[in-house]
Amino acid sequence: MIEIIPLPAFQDNYIWAITSAQSPWCIVVDPGEASIVEQYLHKTNKHLLAVLITHHHADHTGGLQALKQQWPSLRVIGPAAEAHRIPTLTEQVADLDTLTFAEMALNFHVMAIPGHTAGHIAFYSAPVLFCGDTLFSGGCGRLLEGRFEESAVTMYHSLERLASLPDDTAVYCTHEYTLANLRFAHTVDPTNQALISYQQLCEVKRQNAQATLPSSIGLEKKVNPFLRCKNRDLQLKFKQNTAQALFACLRMAKDQFKS
């Protein structure tokens, strides 16, 4: 039985630590900072087996060099398409690859989900998904700068792919952006009762300094406007004829939204 623990970093990042009570091993996802991971390993007396990287941004990779120094045989696994920007990778993976961690009896499937960056990947081990900065709770990642229209199509397809996973899939994204995302979602979809209830629940969690994550695919399909672009009422409201057009329209509106 695996356990997934959030290690808060920077202002609103989570480095996810994957372990189990019986295992001496630990895997971390997107360590933007090494010291937080090292403190956790020290406190729990775990050994770092591998690091999973979803994309090249510094707040996801900044801790790699120090962790690699501390754990010389560490497996550092990340997107082949961004390997030139992540020099510490020891294994490059691409869509449909499978990763095996025999020490923890754990497998991950790699999914290419470009849009936030060109080579962004997710790691999926049913019912758990690590999706970096692609799908957030109540929102989605920003698009590649200067390539908005092309990236909007790419991102829409990536989100569709994630939305096709089973409803009970637990969504572990990298940022605690949920409340800000839900404030925007509420302006898009003000009568959505599932959204209103979820917003109240998340407000209580944040008041108690709890993570709002993981979310689930089933929940996101109800509350996240970026996964609700096929909804005809929303398309009519925003005067868009297709789900893709509504997605681009909402993404642009979110970029300008001041919460």
Ligand SMILES: [Zn+2]
């Ligand atoms: Zn990013």
